[in-house]
Amino acid sequence: MNNTIPRISIKGLHKRFDDKIILDGADLDIMPGQSTTVIGMSGTGKSVLIKCILGLIKPDAGEILIDGENWLALPEHEQLQRMQRVGMLFQGAALFDSLSVWENVSFALLRRGLSQTKAKERAIEVLEWVGLHSIEDKVPSELSGGMAKRVGLARTICHKPDIVFFDEPTTGLDPIMSDVINKLIVRLHKDSGTTILSITHDMKSAAMISDHIALLCHGRVHRQIPANELDSDQDPMLRQFIEGKAEGPINCSIWGKQIEEAIQR
Numbered sequence: 694m695n696n697t698i699p700r701i702s703i704k705g706l707h708k709r710f711d712d713k714i715i716l717d718g719a720d721l722d723i724m725p726g727q728s729t730t731v732i733g734m735s736g737t738g739k740s741v742l743i744k745c746i747l748g749l750i751k752p753d754a755g756e757i758l759i760d761g762e763n764w765l766a767l768p769e770h771e772q773l774q775r776m777q778r779v780g781m782l783f784q785g786a787a788l789f790d791s792l793s794v795w796e797n798v799s800f801a802l803l804r805r806g807l808s809q810t811k812a813k814e815r816a817i818e819v820l821e822w823v824g825l826h827s828i829e830d831k832v833p834s835e836l837s838g839g840m841a842k843r844v845g846l847a848r849t850i851c852h853k854p855d856i857v858f859f860d861e862p863t864t865g866l867d868p869i870m871s872d873v874i875n876k877l878i879v880r881l882h883k884d885s886g887t888t889i890l891s892i893t894h895d896m897k898s899a900a901m902i903s904d905h906i907a908l909l910c911h912g913r914v915h916r917q918i919p920a921n922e923l924d925s926d927q928d929p930m931l932r933q934f935i936e937g938k939a940e941g942p943i944n945c946s947i948w949g950k951q952i953e954e955a956i957q958r
């Protein structure tokens with residue numbers, strides 16, 4: 694594979710819902726083996742961005758290239774084949790209640806026709822990787838939030854994807870469990886060189902799991918920097934977001950009103 698071609702390249706992505714512009718020409722390149730986290734205010738379109746890449750939302754304009762290839766322009770069976778390279782951990786883990794833990798974890802492998810015995814063996818192996826032992830025959834309702842998140846992570850990586858998306862991987866978890874999840878993501882990245890695109894508000898998590906940070910603001914990637922420059926970068930929008938200030942160049946509106954104006958009333 695040519696390492697000068699981005700693994701994921703987003704060019705001029707536009708998406709609006711009715712008259713609400715969400716993405717307004719977003720560009721983002723992620724090189725093979727990079728772990729990039731997209732940060733940005735609530736409602737700026739971080740999830741929409743990931744859903745566009747996954748083909749769950751159709752952008753109005755723009756291109757999404759994976760290794761230089763526009764997957765979404767391929768015939769459906771080729772798209773499905775390419776998607777086998779991808780893993781996705783949704784915010785709420787999104788486990789199937791009616792399936793056992795191991796069936797959830799090896800869902801993609803079972804769908805590809807792997808035998809039940811081999812799929813269960815692989816599920817147990819990955820569950821152990823995330824620190825969960827002897828829970829393969831349980832059902833999701835028997836799991837705590839932290840366990841469910843780790844089962845979700847096991848499912849995300851069970852089929853050995855080389856591109857993984859994390860949507861708010863630590864949301865709803867206590868600080869210790871957040872640290873466990875962050876460390877597992879770091880281990881995944883280091884051990885397997887997986888290309889990772891995460892979205893989060895959790896700056897501690899972003900600094901820990903990524904080597905690059907991209908700030909999505911006003912429909913575009915306003916700034917993309919190495920994660921180790923987060924503290925020193927002086928971009929006013931980035932500083933405002935990191936320091937969590939309502940006042941500043943980021944146009945923070947609540948129901949169409951500027952936050953400052955809304956607070957003063």
Ligand SMILES: Nc1ncnc2c1ncn2[C@@H]1O[C@H](COP(=O)(O)OP(=O)(O)OP(=O)(O)O)[C@@H](O)[C@H]1O
Binds near residue numbers: 734
């Ligand atoms: N299918 C949809 N139909 C209409 N509007 C949508 C749809 N999906 C997302 N939106 C709108 O797009 C905007 C961006 O949503 P998105 O979920 O991407 O934000 P986000 O940056 O991920 O926010 P958060 O950090 O709170 O999860 C929101 O205003 C949302 O209501």
